Amino acid sequence: MTDLAIETRALTKRYGDAVAVEDLTLSITSGSVYGFLGPNGAGKTTTMRMLTTLTKPTSGTASVAGRSIEDRDAVTPHIGYLPEEPPLYDELTGREQLEYIAGLRDIPEDKADRRIGSMLDRFDLAEDADKRIDAYSKGMRQKIGVIQAVLHEPDVVFLDEPTSGLDPRAARTMRDTIAELAEREMTVFLSTHILPVVDELADTVGVLHDGRLVAEGTPDGLKNRAEAGEERSLEDAFLDITHDHGDERLNEESTTTV
Amino acid sequence: MSGRLGTGHGAVARLRDGARIARVETVRHYRRQREHSWRAFSELFLVLVAAFVVIGHVPGAEGWTYPDPGAYYYAAAVASGGDGAGAAAGTVATDQDAAVAAVRGFAGIAFVLVALVTMLWTVKGQGWRERDNGLLATTPIGTIVVGDALAKMIKAGRFLSLAIVGGAAAFAVGSGRPLGAVGFVVAAVGLIATATACGYVAGLAALVALRRSSFVREHKLLVGSPLVALYFGLFVGSRQAGTLLGGWPIAWHADVALASIGGGDPRLAAAALVGTPLALAGLRALATTLARLAWLVDPPKEPEIDADAEPAGFGPFDLLDRSLAATCSRPTRAVTRALWLRVRRRPQALLYVLLPLVVLVSAGYELARVVPGALPALVAVYGAGAVGAGATLNPLGNEGRGLPATLTTPGSARRVVRGYLVSAALPGGALVAALSVGVAATATGSTVGALGAGLFAAALSVFLPAIALGVGTLLPEFDAIRPAENAGVTVPHVYAVVAYSGAIGVVGAPVLAGLYLAAEGATEIPADAVTAAGAAATLLVAGLLAGLSYRRAVRTFETYLVGE
Numbered sequence: 001m002t003d004l005a006i007e008t009r010a011l012t013k014r015y016g017d018a019v020a021v022e023d024l025t026l027s028i029t030s031g032s033v034y035g036f037l038g039p040n041g042a043g044k045t046t047t048m049r050m051l052t053t054l055t056k057p058t059s060g061t062a063s064v065a066g067r068s069i070e071d072r073d074a075v076t077p078h079i080g081y082l083p084e085e086p087p088l089y090d091e092l093t094g095r096e097q098l099e100y101i102a103g104l105r106d107i108p109e110d111k112a113d114r115r116i117g118s119m120l121d122r123f124d125l126a127e128d129a130d131k132r133i134d135a136y137s138k139g140m141r142q143k144i145g146v147i148q149a150v151l152h153e154p155d156v157v158f159l160d161e162p163t164s165g166l167d168p169r170a171a172r173t174m175r176d177t178i179a180e181l182a183e184r185e186m187t188v189f190l191s192t193h194i195l196p197v198v199d200e201l202a203d204t205v206g207v208l209h210d211g212r213l214v215a216e217g218t219p220d221g222l223k224n225r226a227e228a229g230e231e232r233s234l235e236d237a238f239l240d241i242t243h244d245h246g247d248e249r250l251n252e253e254s255t256t257t258v
Numbered sequence: 259m260s261g262r263l264g265t266g267h268g269a270v271a272r273l274r275d276g277a278r279i280a281r282v283e284t285v286r287h288y289r290r291q292r293e294h295s296w297r298a299f300s301e302l303f304l305v306l307v308a309a310f311v312v313i314g315h316v317p318g319a320e321g322w323t324y325p326d327p328g329a330y331y332y333a334a335a336v337a338s339g340g341d342g343a344g345a346a347a348g349t350v351a352t353d354q355d356a357a358v359a360a361v362r363g364f365a366g367i368a369f370v371l372v373a374l375v376t377m378l379w380t381v382k383g384q385g386w387r388e389r390d391n392g393l394l395a396t397t398p399i400g401t402i403v404v405g406d407a408l409a410k411m412i413k414a415g416r417f418l419s420l421a422i423v424g425g426a427a428a429f430a431v432g433s434g435r436p437l438g439a440v441g442f443v444v445a446a447v448g449l450i451a452t453a454t455a456c457g458y459v460a461g462l463a464a465l466v467a468l469r470r471s472s473f474v475r476e477h478k479l480l481v482g483s484p485l486v487a488l489y490f491g492l493f494v495g496s497r498q499a500g501t502l503l504g505g506w507p508i509a510w511h512a513d514v515a516l517a518s519i520g521g522g523d524p525r526l527a528a529a530a531l532v533g534t535p536l537a538l539a540g541l542r543a544l545a546t547t548l549a550r551l552a553w554l555v556d557p558p559k560e561p562e563i564d565a566d567a568e569p570a571g572f573g574p575f576d577l578l579d580r581s582l583a584a585t586c587s588r589p590t591r592a593v594t595r596a597l598w599l600r601v602r603r604r605p606q607a608l609l610y611v612l613l614p615l616v617v618l619v620s621a622g623y624e625l626a627r628v629v630p631g632a633l634p635a636l637v638a639v640y641g642a643g644a645v646g647a648g649a650t651l652n653p654l655g656n657e658g659r660g661l662p663a664t665l666t667t668p669g670s671a672r673r674v675v676r677g678y679l680v681s682a683a684l685p686g687g688a689l690v691a692a693l694s695v696g697v698a699a700t701a702t703g704s705t706v707g708a709l710g711a712g713l714f715a716a717a718l719s720v721f722l723p724a725i726a727l728g729v730g731t732l733l734p735e736f737d738a739i740r741p742a743e744n745a746g747v748t749v750p751h752v753y754a755v756v757a758y759s760g761a762i763g764v765v766g767a768p769v770l771a772g773l774y775l776a777a778e779g780a781t782e783i784p785a786d787a788v789t790a791a792g793a794a795a796t797l798l799v800a801g802l803l804a805g806l807s808y809r810r811a812v813r814t815f816e817t818y819l820v821g822e
Contacts, residue, residue, distance in 0.1 A: 046821070052666050054820040072816070077668040087663035090746040091600040103592020104667050104674075132603070134746070148663060 004063075005030040005156050005187035006051060011060035013046050013211075020046040022211040024060070028204070030155070031185040033178065035202030035219070037195070039242055043211040044191045045084065048158050051189070052081045065155045080154040084161050086145025090134035094125060094144045097133060098151065105152045112151070119147040123173055138165030146174065156187040163194050175201060199234040207241050215241045272401045279393075279405025284412050290736075300733060300753030301417070309420040313428040329425040329442065332357045332364075333432030336521035358512075358522055363500025365512035367492055369449055370503060372418075373457035374489045376410050380461025381468070382749060394553060400546045407545065411454045415447075422446045433519035441518020448534045449511040455541040462548035469555050486609055490616035507533075578685050586680060589669070593677020594684070597649055600656070600747045601681075607649050607656070607747040610755045614643035614762060625770075632773040634698035634711040635793070639766035641693055642718035643758075645686030646726030651750035651758055653678050653727055653811065654734035654818070658748065662820060671815035675808065679723055687719030714769075714793060721800035722762065728807020729758045731814040761803065768795035 006028040013021040021043040028034045038044045049055035051064055053072040062069045065078035088097050095116065102112035120126045123143040133141065142165050150157055159178070163171045171194075178201055181188055192198060198205055199219045207215040207222070215222060222237045291298045314328015335357035393402060415422075422443060430439035467474040467481075474481050492499050503509060510530040516522025579598075582591050601607050618640035625632050649656055653675065657664050664670050691712045698704075698711035735751035750758075772792015776785035783791075 049821055052662070054662060054665055055822060056819060072665070073668060076666050076670075079666060081662055081666045083662045085659060087660045089596065089600055089660050091603040092596060096596065096599060100592050100596040101663060101667070103595075104589050104664070104670060106587075106589050109588070 003030040004028065004066075005032070006034070006062070006064050006189060008051075008062040009060055011047070011050060011062050012058050013043070013050060013055065014058045019211050021050070021057075021208075024208075024211075024213055026206065026213070026216075028187060028189065030187050031182060032203040033182045033188040033190060033201045035198030035205040036189060036191040036208065037193075037198060037205060037238055038191075038208035042208040044208055045160060046211075047208070048081070048083075048160055048189070048191060052079055052158055054081075078155040080149035080152065080157040082142075082145045082149040082157075082159045082162055084164070086141045086148075088133050088141060088144060088148070091132065093130050093132050094136070094140070095120070095129040097144060098147060101148050102151055107152055115151055116147070119151070122177070123147065123170070139167055139170050142166055143170065143174075146177065150177075150181060150186070153184075154186065156189065157181060158189045158191075160191050161193065162190070163192060163197055171197075195233070195235045195238060205234070207238060209242050272398070272404050275397065275401045276404030276408050279397075279402060280408035280412060283405070283409035287409075287413060300751075300756070304753070304756070305417060305420050308418055309424045312418075312421040312425040316428065327360070328428065330428035330432035332361050333429040333438055333519055334434075336361070336516060337433035337435065337438075337519050354521060358516060359504055360500070361516060361522075362509040362512040363504035365445070365449060366503025366506055366509035367500055369453040369456075369508040369511070370499075371489070371492055372414050372450060372453035373460065374485065374492075376414060376454045376457025377461040377464065377485075378489075379410055379413070380406075380458055381464050399549055399553070400542070403545045403549045404542065407455060407458045407542070410458055411451055414450050414454050418446070418450065429515060429519070435519045438515070438519040441515045444518075445511045445513075445515035445530075448514065448530060452511070452534055452537055452541075453508070455538055455545070459541050459545050459548060462545055462552050465552040466548055469552055482606070482609070483612060486612045487616055490613045491620065578688075582680070582684065586676075587673075589673040590676045590680055593674050594681040597656075597677065597681040601649050604747045606749055607652070608647075609749045610647045610651065611644045613755065613759065614640040614647055618644075629773055629777045630701060631777060631789075632770060633701050634694050634707075635714070635769045635773055636766075637697045638690065638694045638711060638715035638718055639762065639769065639796070641690035642686070642715060642722040643762035643766075645682050645690060645719045646723035647750070647755070647758065648682060649747060650678050650682045650723040650726040651730040651754050652735050652748055653730050654814070655730075655736050655748040655750070656746075658736065658746070661818070665815070665818060665820070671812050674815055675727060675811045678727060678811075679720070679808070682723040682726075683720045686723070687716050690719050691716040714797070717797055718765070718800055721797075721804035722765065724804035724808045724811075725761050725765070725800070726758055726807075727811035728803075729754050729761065731811045733757060765796055765800045765803065768799060769793045 004027055006026060008024050008026045011021060011024040011026075012019070024043075024047060026034075036044055036047070046055060050057050051062060051069060053069050053075050057069070064075050067074035067078065069075055089100075092100065098116045098120075099112065102109075102116065107115075117126075120129050123146075125140065125143055128136070128140060133144065136144070142162065146159070146162055149159070162178070163174050166174060175197055178188055178190065182201070188201075190198065190202065202219055205215075205217065205219050205222055206213055219234050222241070223232045223234055291301060310324040311326075312328055314324050314326055314331055316323045316330045336354055425446065426439040426442040429442040430436050432438075464482075469475075504512075507529075510526045510533070513522035513524070513526040514530050517524050517527035579595065582594055586594065618636060621640075622633060622636050625636055654661075657674070664674055667673075694715035695708045695712035699708040702708065730750060733751050733754035735748050735754065769792040772788050772790075772795070775781055775792075776788040779785065781788060
């Protein structure tokens with residue numbers, strides 16, 4: 001039997017009458033990269049918040065690293081999370097921020113120093129590490145956020161738009177880092193709008209639309225889902241899938257109205 | 259909202275577009291309040307308190323109205339020449355002149371308070387324009403200034419709305435002249451508009467200094483402290499402040515209200531009525547110039563941290579840092595050190611530390627004359643109160659954008675709350691305990707008494723910051739609608755400050771009452787026993803409240819949900 005890093009059953013989140021995520025069922029194996037796609041407002045961030053225990057589901061169940069998401073203390077030792085807006089303190093320097101998180105997570109000082117130093121080097125941040133974060137560009141913040149999320153080598157890491165705001169070189173470093181994390185048997189739950197990143201890295205891709213999982217499979221599987229013989233990119237497939245489902249929703253609505 | 263901004267440059271277009279900006283700002287404020295029911299409740303509380311104070315004592319409604327004289331009493335005194343209701347109430351004003359002076363003093367204090375609060379809002383809200391991308395690029399700066407100032411006038415007016423309505427009614431009933439209500443409203447509106455505009459200009463001037471002078475930026479706590487002390491001093495020493503400010507032109511608005519019931523100086527009333535629009539026009543022009551200087555400048559570059567030159571990075575905290583390393587776990591140490599660094603670089607978070615200190619100086623001066631032996635206890639209570647009035651009074655707001663990282667770190671709730679407590683209690687406790695020992699030694703000459711005072715102060719310096727943590731998690735201050743958008747260390751919410759000030763009063767009451775009773779010889783129990791019982795009761799109350807507050811703070815972090 002394969003270990004599941006993330007498992008959800010009919011996970012649903014409602015805000016009043018609005019449905020953010022509906023009946024989401026996922027089974028993500030350990031050590032894989034799961035590309036989570038969807039248009040703006042599809043429910044990706046809400047899903048990530050539920051899986052990282054930051055938001056409670058309205059109904060359904062989920063476990064991360066074998067622990068129920070209802071139990072924050074059980075889940076958090078095993079996860080790392082980079083939200084869309086990196087959770088950093090503006091008044092600290094990049095190095096101080098990372099030392100703070102290492103201390104809060106009780107990572108031994110010498111081990112933390114080694115990891116911080118090597119990650120800063122890897123992301124070309126060593127020279128800027130002693131500047132305050134409020135002077136950082138968006139890309140630099142993003143890099144510190146990623147280092148912070150994986151500093152304790154979690155089993156599962158959730159990355160919400162990790163390549164957002166990065167220049168091509170930094171984006172390449174980020175892609176290499178994600179690939180390396182997967183090689184180390186870390187499960188990566190990756191949400192991004194940059195489809196080539198998912199195409200290159202993801203073992204499985206899930207497409208969320210209006211809170212529902214409307215397609216799931218390997219990147220190649222999704223690309224070949226429509227007309228056989230036609231050469232398609234993941235972007236084409238994504239646009240087709242979300243367009244089809246947008247049409248379905250519109251038809252349903254017009255049927256009800258009529 | 260419909261329509262385009264910045265399509266005209268005339269006064270009417272500026273006012274119309276400014277009103278649109280003010281409307282958006284007001285809606286944003288309303289929505290932020292709606293997100294947190296406790297904040298809405300606290301705002302209502304302040305609105306009611308303001309109304310009670312302004313209406314003041316009403317004969318026949320004892321127990322339901324504020325005990326000190328207000329609009330009703332002074333209106334009655336002015337209208338009757340001091341022989342009617344004034345005499346019946348039998349408290350302060352015995353003649354018409356005294357009543358007129360009191361009303362002017364009231365107006366002078368109100369003017370300065372509104373101006374100072376507006377100044378604080380203006381300085382605190384400096385980031386909104388950067389966040390509102392495009393407004394500066396698409397709208398004339400004069401229009402933005404009008405909109406921003408209008409939004410602040412609306413905000414101030416909302417806080418004082420009930421006070422204006424209630425005060426107007428009390429003024430009319432007290433004087434027996436319905437026209438008094440109209441005069442009161444006109445005076446209040448004129449006062450709020452002018453005071454807000456003055457505060458706005460002062461706030462923009464402060465912003466110019468902050469953004470263009472590296473000296474001011476680096477020493478903002480030092481530069482801003484006298485202003486904050488003045489603000490708190492107005493509350494504490496209102497009688498003396500009223501006498502002083504009542505003679506200034508800012509108090510002429512009072513004569514508008516007084517003239518409507520046949521009192522005051524009609525020439526001053528006329529000057530206020532004519533001068534208000536002129537002053538507003540002048541202040542608008544000044545604000546536009548200042549806004550240009552404050553807003554159209556590159557954001558100040560923060561000084562680079564030289565890691566080699568400053569390896570520990572804590573300056574005077576070096577000794578404390580070493581004791582921290584010896585006594586605290588690594589996670590607690592990490593939180594405490596990070597907080598010290600953050601607060602040192604953004605010292606405005608310590609703004610309200612001055613409030614208990616101003617109370618201490620003012621009340622201490624009065625109390626030292628009546629009960630000299632109470633001074634060490636007062637130093638302990640209000641000194642410890644000041645210890646908790648910094649970052650501990652807004653832990654959730656200070657975490658802000660960092661919350662997702664904090665909350666997804668195992669065991670972080672206890673670690674973070676403990677770190678906040680240590681960050682305040684360790685330096686603050688040492689300082690207040692030393693001060694208490696010094697004051698007690700001077701006042702009593704007893705070594706045992708001095709040591710006891712030091713221990714008492716040290717204990718309170720742990721308990722009161724713990725209480726602050728509970729209050730702060732109940733009434734957090736976020737500078738954005740969504741907590742996760744809070745940029746950094748944030749000044750605590752004024753409602754949290756009010757609630758915490760109440761808690762300091764509750765904690766200090768037993769020991770101060772004990773000392774007073776002992777000094778007066780009011781009981782047959784030996785004075786030392788009464789004093790000791792008072793101190794013990796204070797420690798008991800503080801300990802209980804601290805325990806409950808600390809648990810609440812931990813629980814809030816444990817169960818906090820993002821985006822709910």
